[in-house]
Amino acid sequence: xxxxxxxxxxxxxxxxxxxxxxxxxxxxxxxxxxxxxxxxxxxxxxxxxxxxxxxxxxxxxxxxxxxxxxxxxxxxxxxxxxxxxxxxxxxxxxxxxxxxxxxxxxxxxxxxxxxxxxxxxxxxxxxxxxxxxxxxxxxxxxxxxxxxxxxxxxxxxxxxxxxxxxxxxxxxxxxxxxxxxxxxxxxxxxxxxxxxxxxxxxxxxxxxxxxxxxxxxxxxxxxxxxxxxxxxxxxxxxxxxxxxxxxxxxxxxxxxxxxxxxxxxxxxxxxxx
Numbered sequence: 001x002x003x004x005x006x007x008x009x010x011x012x013x014x015x016x017x018x019x020x021x022x023x024x025x026x027x028x029x030x031x032x033x034x035x036x037x038x039x040x041x042x043x044x045x046x047x048x049x050x051x052x053x054x055x056x057x058x059x060x061x062x063x064x065x066x067x068x069x070x071x072x073x074x075x076x077x078x079x080x081x082x083x084x085x086x087x088x089x090x091x092x093x094x095x096x097x098x099x100x101x102x103x104x105x106x107x108x109x110x111x112x113x114x115x116x117x118x119x120x121x122x123x124x125x126x127x128x129x130x131x132x133x134x135x136x137x138x139x140x141x142x143x144x145x146x147x148x149x150x151x152x153x154x155x156x157x158x159x160x161x162x163x164x165x166x167x168x169x170x171x172x173x174x175x176x177x178x179x180x181x182x183x184x185x186x187x188x189x190x191x192x193x194x195x196x197x198x199x200x201x202x203x204x205x206x207x208x209x210x211x212x213x214x215x216x217x218x219x220x221x222x223x224x225x226x227x228x229x230x231x232x233x234x235x236x237x238x239x240x241x242x243x244x245x246x247x248x249x250x251x252x253x254x255x256x257x258x259x260x261x262x263x264x265x266x267x268x269x270x271x272x273x
Contacts, residue, residue, distance in 0.1 A: 030241070030272035031059060033080075035069070035265055037250055040140070040243035041272065042118050048106040051120055051133065051237035056271065058136060063099070064269040070094040071259045074251045075144040076227060079121060080267055081137035093258045095137075102132040106235045112217055114226035116240035116247065117141040133235050140240060142251040143226035151213055151221060154228060158211045166208070170201045 029052065033040040044052045058064060066086045071079040071094070084097035103120065113119065118140055120133030146154075171178075174197050181190035213221070213228065221228050240247060253261040 029056065031055070031238075032270055032272055033064075033243075034268040034270070035246065035250065037265070038243060038246040040246050041241050042140075042238045043241045044118075044238040045108075045111065045236075047108055048111070048235060048237035050103050051106055051235055054103055054135065055138070055237070058099070059269050059271055063136065064267060067267055068094070069250055069261065069265040069267060071139075072250060072253055072255055072261050072265075073142070073259050075142060076251075077139040077141050077143075078247060078250050079137065079139040081121070081134070083136065088264075091256065091260075094260060095258075098137065099135040101135045103135060103235075105131040105133060106237065107131065107232060108236070109232070110216070111236035112220060112226065113141050113143065113228060113230045113234075113236060114220040114239075115141055115143045115224045116244050117226065117236045118238035118240070119230070119234045119236045122234060131233065131235075140247055141227050141230075142247055143221075145223075145225040146221045146228070148218065148222060151218060151228065155211055155213060158229065162211060163205060166205055167198075167201055170197060170204075 029044045031042050031044065033042065044055060046052065063083070064081065067080055067082065068085040068088065069078045069080045070082050070085040070088075071077075079095075082094050082097040083099065085094045088094055102122070105122075111117070118138060121137035121139055122128060122131060122133045174193075178190060178193060181187075181193060217228060217231070220226060250261075250265055253263070253265070255261050
């Protein structure tokens with residue numbers, strides 16, 4: 001009987017600890033980034049669970065404490081989370097540090113790069129086709145206000161860039177075939193096949209969905225601002241709920257040739273209890 005009582009007591013204690021942890025890392029997790037310019041309070045999204053879980057884990061470990069906002073660009077963003085920034089020498093170029101792993105992309109259409117958006121940094125280019133996020137580096141969007149006309153122009157530019165990329169893919173895929181014409185000195189055949197590929201590519205491109213800013217995007221970018229060209233490219237996993245003025249102050253700082261503030265901006269990050 002005594003052993004049964006002890007066993008039940010252990011079960012209750014474990015359940016209590018589990019509940020406590022569930023409350024600590026619950027539905028409405030808020031974190032605060034403390035700086036000498038003030039606090040930035042962030043809400044983490046629940047539909048980007050891998051990024052949320054990783055961010056909270058690093059906060060629990062004290063990983064971010066003492067690191068810097070090492071990259072600051074007015075009208076763009078402020079970036080932190082590089083472990084190499086802790087106690088970094090003045091003038092040192094930062095931005096390559098990481099915890100040794102990346103996170104699968106969780107790019108949600110409704111999470112846009114409005115002012116105050118919290119997003120994961122990542123390596124760009126063809127070396128990261130899956131758009132996997134850095135294991136620790138993040139940025140907060142500062143951005144700028146856009147007029148409807150400027151958004152229209154940006155849509156056209158983004159679609160033009162996407163079209164060029166699509167054409168490159170199609171012609172790269174046809175390179176072995178085109179090389180045979182070159183090897184046989186068949187210029188006429190080469191020209192005919194290029195024209196055919198171009199016509200086929202035009203036809204396929206016309207069926208593809210074009211980039212169009214949603215009403216929600218247009219509302220956000222013309223009222224509070226942001227950086228729309230990053231939408232769909234990086235994982236946004238939270239947003240500032242208090243302290244946008246602090247983001248403004250940091251974004252205004254003088255920086256060196258590497259976009260590092262002339263005076264270090266150290267951070268401490270903790271869960272809001």
